Amino acid sequence: xxxxxxxxxxxxxxxxxxxxxxxxxxxxxxxxxxxxxxxxxxxxxxxxxxxxxxxxxxxxxxxxxxxxxxxxxxxxxxxxxxxxxxxxxxxxxxxxxxxxxxxxxxxxxxxxxxxxxxxxxxxxxxxxxxxxxxxxxxxxxxxxxxxxxxxxxxxxxxxxxxxxxxxxxxxxxxxxxxxxxxxxxxxxxxxxxxxxxxxxxxxxxxxxxxxxxxxxxxxxxxxxxxxxxxxxxxxxxxxxxxxxxxxxxxxxxxxxxxxxxxxxxxxxxxxxxxxxxxxxxxxxxxxxxxxxxxxxxxxxxxxxxxxxxxxxxxxxxxxxxxxxxxxxxxxxxxxxxxxxxxxxxxxxxxxxxxxxxxxxxxxxxxxxxxxxxxxxxxxxxxxxxxxxxxxxxxxxxxxxxxxxxxxxxxxxxxxxxxxxxxxxxxxxxxxxxxxxxxxxx
Numbered sequence: 001x002x003x004x005x006x007x008x009x010x011x012x013x014x015x016x017x018x019x020x021x022x023x024x025x026x027x028x029x030x031x032x033x034x035x036x037x038x039x040x041x042x043x044x045x046x047x048x049x050x051x052x053x054x055x056x057x058x059x060x061x062x063x064x065x066x067x068x069x070x071x072x073x074x075x076x077x078x079x080x081x082x083x084x085x086x087x088x089x090x091x092x093x094x095x096x097x098x099x100x101x102x103x104x105x106x107x108x109x110x111x112x113x114x115x116x117x118x119x120x121x122x123x124x125x126x127x128x129x130x131x132x133x134x135x136x137x138x139x140x141x142x143x144x145x146x147x148x149x150x151x152x153x154x155x156x157x158x159x160x161x162x163x164x165x166x167x168x169x170x171x172x173x174x175x176x177x178x179x180x181x182x183x184x185x186x187x188x189x190x191x192x193x194x195x196x197x198x199x200x201x202x203x204x205x206x207x208x209x210x211x212x213x214x215x216x217x218x219x220x221x222x223x224x225x226x227x228x229x230x231x232x233x234x235x236x237x238x239x240x241x242x243x244x245x246x247x248x249x250x251x252x253x254x255x256x257x258x259x260x261x262x263x264x265x266x267x268x269x270x271x272x273x274x275x276x277x278x279x280x281x282x283x284x285x286x287x288x289x290x291x292x293x294x295x296x297x298x299x300x301x302x303x304x305x306x307x308x309x310x311x312x313x314x315x316x317x318x319x320x321x322x323x324x325x326x327x328x329x330x331x332x333x334x335x336x337x338x339x340x341x342x343x344x345x346x347x348x349x350x351x352x353x354x355x356x357x358x359x360x361x362x363x364x365x366x367x368x369x370x371x372x373x374x375x376x377x378x379x380x381x382x383x384x385x386x387x388x389x390x391x392x393x394x395x396x397x398x399x400x401x402x403x404x405x406x407x408x409x410x411x412x413x414x415x416x417x418x419x420x421x422x423x424x425x426x427x428x429x430x431x432x433x434x435x436x437x438x439x440x441x
Contacts, residue, residue, distance in 0.1 A: 002061075003028045003159050003190030004049055009058035010214075011044055013400065016392040018044040018053070026207070028158075031181060031191045033201045035230060036211035038404030039390030041438055042194045045211070046163045049073070049192070050080040062159060071289035074100075077158030081148050081165045083194070083403045084342055087136050092134035094118040097151045121150050127176060140290065141168045141340050151178060160184055163194040164403065168339070168426075178204050196404070198227050210234060255279035256314070259300065259323075259334070259421050264309035266292045266299070272309060277421065297425050301336040303344075304328040313385050313421065330359075335419035337410050339426030345410045346398050353394040356380050356413050363417065383412035 004026040011019040018040040026032035034042045047053045048060055051073035060066055067073040073080075094111070097118045102108055109117070111196055118132040126146045134143060144167040152160060162181075166174045181191050181204060195201060196282075201208055206219045210233040218233045255278040263272045270292075277283055287293045298304040300311055302325045311323040313332040323329050329336070338344040347355055357364070357376050364376045384391055389408045391401065398406055407427070414422055 002026065003030070003062045003063060004032075004192065005059075006045070006049070007046070007059045008025050009048065009055045009060060011041070011048065011053060011055050014392070014396075016400065017214055019048075021216065022058070022211060022214065023216045024209045024219075026190050026192055027089070028190050029185055030206045031185050031193060031204055033193045033195065033205040033208040033225075034211065035195075035201060035208050035234060037234060037388075038408065039042060039402045040211040041214040042211055043163055043220050043402055046080065046082070046192070046194055047159050049076060049159075049161060052080075060061055073242070074155075078161065079152035079155050079157035079159070080161040081152050081163060085144055085148050085161040087144055087147060089135075091136060092133050093122070093130060093136060093139075096136055096147050097132075097154060099151060101154075117154075118150065121154060122146055125150055125153065125176065125180060126173065140172070140294065142173065142290070145169060146173075149177065149180075155183075157184075157189060159190045159192070161192045161194075165193075166195060166197065172288065174200065198230055201225060201230065202227065256318075259311070259313050260309050261300070262300075262309055263305075264296075264311070265307045267307050270307075277409070296427060297336075297423050300329075301334055302326045303336070333418065333420040335414040335417050335422045336412045337422070337424050337427040339407075341403070341407050341410055348397065348399050348407055350398065351369045351395045352391050352398045352401060352409060353377075353380055355398045356383070356409050356416070359413055360417055379416045380412075383416055387412055411430035 002025055004024065006022060008071040009019050009022045010017075018039075020043060021046055024032070024034070024045070024338055034045060036042050036408075044053065048055055049062060049067065051067035059384075062073065062078060063076050064077055065072075067076060067078070081176070086285065088099065089188045091099075092118075094114045098109070098114045115132040122128070122130045122132075126143075126144075126269045128143075128145075130143065130289065138149075145165065148164060160181075160395075166177055169177060181193075193201075193205065202225055205225055206222055208230065209216060210218045210220070210230065212234065220229055257276050257278050259277040261273075261275040262273065264275060265272045285293045285297060293386050295304060299306045300323070302311075302323050312320050313323050313329070314330055314333060321328065321332055323332065323334070347358065350358070356381065360376060360379065361371050364372045364379075366372050380394065387408045389405050389412065391405065391409075398409060401409070409427075411427055
């Protein structure tokens with residue numbers, strides 16, 4: 001039985017054609033992946049199935065009915081986890097997990113019962129204990145992801161749609177999510193996954209539908225879902241292998257230190273450590289969720305302050321300067337790209353072009369004090385072409401772009417600032433493989 005059936009769907013937003021000819025058939029008891037580059041229409045398709053958007057043409061049926069709106073879609077048994085986390089930051093964990101569960105006047109469960117159910121559900125899903133009365137705004141990104149997952153899974157949906165829902169999770173947490181997906185599939189649910197993690201698709205998906213420029217270009221079944229086949233359909237030959245640079249060890253040994261930490265501590269009771277970064281080096285910082293790697297890189301760029309120790313960089317004259325604020329980092333030509341674009345990256349009320357240029361105005365200022373709009377626009381167009389960003393009209397709000405293309409704008413902004421040091425905190429979250437390879441190059 002088809003859980004979801006989509007035939008020749010089209011959807012446009014003004015001049016932007018998000019979907020031009022999309023078709024998909026996903027059965028009950030199946031994990032079905034939607035794959036495509038940024039801007040290929042994946043999230044638009046997920047929103048149409050969820051009743052958030054209506055197609056301009058074509059047909060959509062979910063469990064034999066056409067979703068009219070989000071409320072109707074939920075009545076059909078659909079639960080959706082959107083790419084951008086939908087959370088009430090000032091409410092508690094339990095209040096978010098049970099959002100929409102009560103009627104207008106009557107509560108179906110007491111607050112105490114909701115707290116107990118939330119605690120048990122999140123512990124089962126994530127393997128971590130979480131105080132259900134904690135305000136969501138005080139939690140890190142990966143724990144917020146478990147809250148939106150718990151809210152959807154709590155309803156035991158017949159159709160579950162996951163739009164980049166593993167992007168904020170580490171590999172161990174992603175495997176726990178996969179266990180829950182398999183449980184839902186085995187009880188007969190249809191699970192639809194939108195993801196850029198090819199290794200994840202190969203491991204979990206029963207079928208995969210590939211979109212390119214808003215059009216379905218192929219559907220792969222279990223044995224056909226390989227990295228080679230996915231890349232062939234995704235890129236039409238555009239993805240190239242990343243060439244590794246030759247050995248530069250001798251040169252790096254003589255290179256100048258651009259950034260260093262002395263006696264660095266993230267919290268009381270933790271061991272102090274030193275850190276240095278030289279010209280021409282790429283240093284990876286890794287760890288399990290909550291191990292402190294995010295707090296460390298944020299302290300490197302002055303967003304947060306360490307519990308103890310100093311962060312030192314070099315100014316334009318090559319003199320050492322302390323980094324204790326974002327302004328200090330900016331003046332030392334240190335750029336930062338966050339994976340949490342909604343909270344730390346984009347200005348949603350501004351245009352795509354303004355979001356790109358806002359950190360670059362000082363470096364494109366002419367002697368008369370005016371911004372050199374021509375050179376700034378050239379930088380914008382160069383980065384759009386290099387990273388393959390699908391922008392539509394540059395004057396449209398950045399929120400008109402897909403999440404992946406929003407992230408590309410942030411990456412382009414950082415690269416265009418001419419940084420001596422660039423600090424990337426999960427920068428490729430929600431970004432397609434072609435852009436990842438361009439980023440690595």
